[in-house]
Amino acid sequence: MNGADDRDLARLLRMSLGGDEKAYSDFLQNAAALVRIWARRRVANGLDPEDVVQETLLAVHLKRHTWRTDGPVKPWLFAIARHKLVDALRRHGRHARVRLDAVEDVLVTEEAETARDWEIGRALEALTPGQRSVVTAISVEGRTIAEAARSLDMNETAVRVALHRGLAAIARRFGRK
Template identity: 60%
Template sequence: MDGGEEAELARLLRTALQGDEKAYAEFLRRAASLVRGFARKRLAQGSIDPEDVVQETLLAIHLKRHTWQSDLPVGPWLYAIARFKMIDAFRKVGRRMEVVLDDAFDPPAPEPEEAASERDIGRVLDSLAPGQRAVVSSISVDGRSIGETAEALGMTEGAVRVALHRGLAVIAKKFGRG
């Protein structure tokens, strides 16, 4: 942006802040053009639509127009807002990660270590009292909920929680963590 364009933008914004709607519309039109060029240069094809950045920037300018100091240039203020809106757009895209998995995905075959782990689990469970063994196995190994376990074993949910806690405490003590 050259000095003449900077001066004209500043004049339009000053006039707009005094209530001139036509000056404000012209300021926004020119600002949109500048931000559009700024965004197109910096955004990769297809990652983020430059028009989204333009619209977000214009909205922020409208909401924060009172923060511009009339004795300072408009360009840096305008581009700072555009830069922050572009960063926000990248953050939004970064939060959503889409991964396409093939429908024919086959999980890897269990390795010998897993068989050893199953034996270890069996030994640990064998060291528990029968009621604790049934509860810990149902919840921790089979993945059932407390409610499902209570129903399957004919216990109350409170009794299942107590048996689970006690069983896990025995296991932790056996492995030196309790």
């Protein structure tokens, strides 16, 4: 797993909530890698990104029961990380000075990415598992029809049909024809 696939993260977290310690260890390793990359881009002078990572993982451990098992993991994870970063900045207080215009673009981009991930998750909820995997492979991950067919062990015609039906179901769910 590359650590960035929300479906794999969700699977690991669901398994860990069921008591699978290996899945929980794998989930935490992948979550730590994602949060570490995220924190390194956002931490101000004088703060250690690893502190934000560790605080986030502790909060994930304590609040893992709050994750909706049918929802995406990454928006939930990054919301926790964002709160832990704010907490760290508050603790650091007077010592960290960052001009708002220096981080404004980062904050706007981050909010847009989180909102987009959440809306994609909501849209995918309306689909059957087969349609969800096809739409995710093509529309979210950017694979071609041929690549999706190979990775999902389907023929290309079946992938096209599932994609069409999946996108139509999403359009119906959100009031578009």
